[in-house]
Amino acid sequence: MTVDYSMLSLGDSASFPESHALLDNARRRGEVVIVTGNRTEEALERLGDTGRYKAVVIELGTQCLGVYTGEARGEEGSNLLGFARFRLGDDPPTNLIELVRQPATRPAAIDAARAVFESAGFKVALCKDVPGRIVDRLVRPYYNAALRRLDESLASASDLDTTLKLGLGYPEGPIGLLERSGLHHHYDVTQALYEASGDTAYAPARRAQVAKRRTLAAARTQEWTERKLDQPTD
Amino acid sequence: MLPSALREGSGARERNRVTSEFFALFGTTEHSFMIQTIGVAGSGTMGAGIAIVAARAGFRTIVYDTAQAALERARNQTEAFFARSVERKRLTREQADRALAVLQGTTDIDALAQCDIVIEAVFEDLKVKHALLGKLDRVCPPSTLFASNTSTLSITEIAAGSGRDERVVGMHFCLPAQLMRLVEMSPGLRTSEETFATAWAFCQALGQVPVKTKDNPGFILNYFLIPFNNDVIRMVEAGLAEPADIDLAIKTALGYAMGPLELLDLVGLDTHLLVAEALYAGTHEPRAAVPALVRRMIAAGHLGRKSGQGFYKYSGSAMFGA
Numbered sequence: 295m296t297v298d299y300s301m302l303s304l305g306d307s308a309s310f311p312e313s314h315a316l317l318d319n320a321r322r323r324g325e326v327v328i329v330t331g332n333r334t335e336e337a338l339e340r341l342g343d344t345g346r347y348k349a350v351v352i353e354l355g356t357q358c359l360g361v362y363t364g365e366a367r368g369e370e371g372s373n374l375l376g377f378a379r380f381r382l383g384d385d386p387p388t389n390l391i392e393l394v395r396q397p398a399t400r401p402a403a404i405d406a407a408r409a410v411f412e413s414a415g416f417k418v419a420l421c422k423d424v425p426g427r428i429v430d431r432l433v434r435p436y437y438n439a440a441l442r443r444l445d446e447s448l449a450s451a452s453d454l455d456t457t458l459k460l461g462l463g464y465p466e467g468p469i470g471l472l473e474r475s476g477l478h479h480h481y482d483v484t485q486a487l488y489e490a491s492g493d494t495a496y497a498p499a500r501r502a503q504v505a506k507r508r509t510l511a512a513a514r515t516q517e518w519t520e521r522k523l524d525q526p527t528d
Numbered sequence: 529m530l531p532s533a534l535r536e537g538s539g540a541r542e543r544n545r546v547t548s549e550f551f552a553l554f555g556t557t558e559h560s561f562m563i564q565t566i567g568v569a570g571s572g573t574m575g576a577g578i579a580i581v582a583a584r585a586g587f588r589t590i591v592y593d594t595a596q597a598a599l600e601r602a603r604n605q606t607e608a609f610f611a612r613s614v615e616r617k618r619l620t621r622e623q624a625d626r627a628l629a630v631l632q633g634t635t636d637i638d639a640l641a642q643c644d645i646v647i648e649a650v651f652e653d654l655k656v657k658h659a660l661l662g663k664l665d666r667v668c669p670p671s672t673l674f675a676s677n678t679s680t681l682s683i684t685e686i687a688a689g690s691g692r693d694e695r696v697v698g699m700h701f702c703l704p705a706q707l708m709r710l711v712e713m714s715p716g717l718r719t720s721e722e723t724f725a726t727a728w729a730f731c732q733a734l735g736q737v738p739v740k741t742k743d744n745p746g747f748i749l750n751y752f753l754i755p756f757n758n759d760v761i762r763m764v765e766a767g768l769a770e771p772a773d774i775d776l777a778i779k780t781a782l783g784y785a786m787g788p789l790e791l792l793d794l795v796g797l798d799t800h801l802l803v804a805e806a807l808y809a810g811t812h813e814p815r816a817a818v819p820a821l822v823r824r825m826i827a828a829g830h831l832g833r834k835s836g837q838g839f840y841k842y843s844g845s846a847m848f849g850a
């Protein structure tokens with residue numbers, strides 16, 4: 295199935311830092327609209343009657359799709375879907391699209407949205423509208439546990455990583471992976487999931503909190519230094 | 529990759545290395561400890577695999593089981609395994625023959641009297657392990673080390689019933705032991721440093737990769753894996769996504785070779801239940817608690833690959849390499 299689609303991008307999006315087939319193959323008009331960026335309300339306002347399209351697929355951060363569609367007794371659903379291109383911190387975005395549906399989302403809308411992403415080479419995993427969707431929901435408690443166990447001296451960081459790599463065939467251990475992709479990003483995601491779920495498994499681990507504070511402090515220091523440089527000296 | 533002992537074609541050289549690493553660690557040449565003969569108690573899934581690892585590395589290996597049938601089954605599987613290894617050019621015929629020649633099975637516990645280390649891989653039951661180690665304590669000389677392959681029991685508690693708790697250490701091999709190089713090693717509260725260092729050097733001489741962890745429920749691997757798998761099962765239970773979508777997402781996002789539900793089907797839901805129950809009993813971590821769906825699936829006969837259905841349906845099954 296080939297489906298013509300257009301893209302409406304307003305505000306920041308971390309999903310497509312580089313050119314991508316999805317962007318290249320978009321038309322001016324199509325049966326499906328992909329909405330990216332964080333100015334979602336404004337984009338929906340601009341689209342006007344979204345019912346005209348087969349599907350409108352909205353980029354999500356840590357928020358739920360229901361924020362834009364409203365929810366009703368667990369029976370909500372329309373031609374509006376959510377999506378997120380999975381990305382771990384500073385790592386480049388992956389080839390995974392988590393496609394978010396609601397209980398009564400129209401099957402034709404799901405099929406059309408899936409076809410658009412698959413035609414651009416993505417792997418598409420369908421899930422319900424829950425905080426963390428699939429991947430963050432599953433891996434963040436595991437990363438938190440690894441950070442906590444490091445504090446509790448269960449093993450050294452390298453032995454923790456070696457164990458998970460050799461024991462489970464993971465390409466990378468949790469500590470190395472968080473260090474590389476940015477521990478403070480782990481803080482951001484877990485803090486949002488913790489607020490949304492109230493589940494302590496998501497409460498940011500101490501090491502992530504420290505990393506976040508240091509990132510914030512570094513930003514403040516830089517700002518302060520720049521301001522000082524800007525001031526005229528006599 | 530071949531264990532170094534086989535690459536060099538000399539088990540004796542490897543054994544000398546164990547000794548010299550031991551001396552290096554303790555700065556002594558007084559102690560003439562040498563690991564030459566290995567005992568493996570229990571010839572089930574894990575024991576058979578561990579025995580392959582030991583024999584392949586050139587150690588004389590004596591496998592003890594109370595059940596003759598278990599020994600015979602393991603011998604047949606081992607011969608078939610080595611035959612496949614030769615076919616796939618992982619071993620030469622001579623290497624395989626040499627490994628088979630140093631490997632012997634017995635139902636007589638006294639045969640373990642000559643062992644420098646005995647690795648136990650009997651049923652996961654503290655009473656069974658205590659009874660075994662108590663007997664071994666009488667059979668083996670005081671210098672013999674005891675290692676336990678337990679997944680969920682405490683090394684300290686196992687050691688407490690051994691009569692030689694300073695010479696007991698945790699050596700947790702992974703399934704299938706003959707293919708997986710990782711060994712989680714943990715000292716009990718009373719394990720001597722010397723015991724740990726000797727067992728560590730021995731583990732390296734086996735061609736395995738040891739990691740050091742604490743005597744904690746689940747050590748490292750199961751401590752992380754079991755709650756993660758429970759979370760995945762809860763996701764299926766709540767209907768948040770289909771198994772195939774979950775596996776696809778995890779594999780694509782994180783580069784895992786296998787999705788968590790594919791892995792659970794391979795391990796078996798019944799096995800997952802046993803390990804998870806033990807981990808929960810030891811930690812009371814909410815994420816270790818077994819989701820109700822697991823018991824329902826077991827009751828329905830959906831055990832995974834081995835029963836033809838788990839989270840997926842299967843027709844036919846073949847596995848496990850060379």
Ligand SMILES: NC(=O)c1ccc[n+]([C@@H]2O[C@H](COP(=O)([O-])OP(=O)(O)OC[C@H]3O[C@@H](n4cnc5c(N)ncnc54)[C@H](O)[C@@H]3O)[C@@H](O)[C@H]2O)c1
Pocket residue numbers: 569570571572573574575592593594595598648649650651652653656660677678679680700701702703
């Ligand atoms: N199966 C796994 O995935 C796995 C992985 C790592 C560790 N382990 C641990 O390894 C141990 C063995 O597990 P398994 O899966 O190989 O079990 P298994 O049931 O396949 O084999 C156990 C064997 O021990 C024998 N046995 C029982 N009591 C004995 C005794 N007193 N003396 C001698 N032999 C006796 C039995 O006859 C049987 O052949 C357990 O402690 C388990 O927790 C299992």
